[in-house]
Amino acid sequence: xxxxxxxxxxxxxxxxxxxxxxxxxxxxxxxxxxxxxxxxxxxxxxxxxxxxxxxxxxxxxxxxxxxxxxxxxxxxxxxxxxxxxxxxxxxxxxxxxxxxxxxxxxxxxxxxxxxxxxxxxxxxxxxxxxxxxxxxxxxxxxxxxxxxxxxxxxxxxxxxxxxxxxxxxxxxxxxxxxxxxxxxxxxxxxxxxxxxxxxxxxxxxxxxxxxxxxxxxxxxxxxxxxxxxxxxxxxxxxxxxxxxxxxxxxxxxxxxxxxxxxxxxxx
Numbered sequence: 131x132x133x134x135x136x137x138x139x140x141x142x143x144x145x146x147x148x149x150x151x152x153x154x155x156x157x158x159x160x161x162x163x164x165x166x167x168x169x170x171x172x173x174x175x176x177x178x179x180x181x182x183x184x185x186x187x188x189x190x191x192x193x194x195x196x197x198x199x200x201x202x203x204x205x206x207x208x209x210x211x212x213x214x215x216x217x218x219x220x221x222x223x224x225x226x227x228x229x230x231x232x233x234x235x236x237x238x239x240x241x242x243x244x245x246x247x248x249x250x251x252x253x254x255x256x257x258x259x260x261x262x263x264x265x266x267x268x269x270x271x272x273x274x275x276x277x278x279x280x281x282x283x284x285x286x287x288x289x290x291x292x293x294x295x296x297x298x299x300x301x302x303x304x305x306x307x308x309x310x311x312x313x314x315x316x317x318x319x320x321x322x323x324x325x326x327x328x329x330x331x332x333x334x335x336x337x338x339x340x341x342x343x344x345x346x347x348x349x350x351x352x353x354x355x356x357x358x359x360x361x362x363x364x365x366x367x368x369x370x371x372x373x374x375x376x377x378x379x380x381x382x383x384x385x386x387x388x389x390x391x392x393x394x395x396x397x
Contacts, residue, residue, distance in 0.1 A: 152386040154181040154188070160392040162187050174198065181387075183207065184227075206259075208233045225250060229266075230259035238269060251275060261285060267293075286310070303329035303338075311338045327354070331362035331369070339368040346372060355379055364388060 150168055153161050154177055162185075168176050174195060182188045183200040186209035192199055193211065201219070204212055205227040213233050216223055225241055228234050229250075238260070241247055250256040260266050261281025267289045270277055282294035283301035288309040303314050303326055314333075318326060318341065330342040346354055355378055363369040364381040367390035373380050385391060 146382050149383045149386045150176040151178040151181065152383055154178045155185060155387040156389055156392075157185060157187050158389040158392045159187055161386075161389065162191060166191060179203075186212065202227055205234075206231050213237075226253060226256045226259065229256050230263050232263055232265040235263075235265050235269065238266070242269065242273060254278065257281065261290070264290065266290065299326065300329050304332040306333050306335035306338065308335065308337065311335060314338055315341070328356075328358050328362060331359055332366060334366055334368045336368050339366070343369075343372050346376070353378065360384075366390075 148164070148168075150165060153165050156162075165177070165182075165188075169191070177195075177198070179198045180200050180203045183192060183203035184206045186207055189207075189209045189211040192204070199215075201222040202224040205216060205224040207213075208231055210233070213231075216228070216234065216237060220237075223237065225238075228237060228241075231238075242250075257276050257278040258281040260276055261270065261278040262284040263281075264285060264287040267287060270282075270290060270293055277293060279294055279296055279298065280301050282290060283298050284305050285291050285294075286305060286307035288307060291305070291307065291309060297313065297317070299317055299321075302310060302317070305314075314330070327342050327345065330338060333339050333342075346352075354376075360379055360381040361384050363373060363379050364384040365387055367388060370388070370390035373385075
């Protein structure tokens with residue numbers, strides 16, 4: 131049974147309810163259709179406009195209800211329609227969030243080259259977001275003072291990852307790049323058995339995630355349900371197979387943000 135079928139049955143049986151606030155973050159066209167149906171039924175009170183504004187799959191809803199857009203969160207939305215809105219409303223851009231937008235490099239370059247570009251020199255969240263932006267290599271080379279090791283550890287672009295001055299396992303282990311998988315596997319050799327699992331629970335690369343999945347399957351007697359693990363797994367599309375086998379690890383609110391629940395998965 132797929133997790134989608136499992137959840138549908140649970141909802142139909144009154145065991146769980148759809149959490150529409152978290153559904154707003156679900157990067158799936160099916161999720162947006164479900165949300166649209168709910169809006170038509172009860173109005174926009176069910177919407178979390180922060181989560182929806184940064185969701186690239188939500189543009190038709192955002193354009194329909196444009197007065198409710200959060201421009202702070204739209205600044206990180208990579209959808210071409212969102213980029214067009216940002217280009218037409220530069221005064222509404224939140225550059226701290228824009229820094230992580232992979233399709234907004236031209237806007238970031240324009241800003242950094244402008245009169246106010248130095249305003250972000252000491253803003254950690256801007257450096258973090260720019261450093262994890264996979265398309266920001268050129269900017270990170272040009273402005274080395276804007277690099278942040280935490281962000282670079284998370285960057286899926288091998289060129290950006292190579293700019294990192296030090297690896298930090300907690301961040302690196304969340305990096306879904308194939309090049310990071312090799313580094314992660316090497317570094318796991320020095321770990322005690324349970325130290326790393328909540329880090330990799332965030333990793334959306336199936337090859338990397340399989341390391342954690344194998345360990346959990348080898349220890350069926352352990353619950354692993356410690357809150358943090360449940361939240362990380364329930365957001366992660368790569369965790370769908372595991373969650374189908376271990377529904378005790380599902381966080382029943384956060385799972386609605388996971389695009390994987392709308393995909394059929396073989397067990």
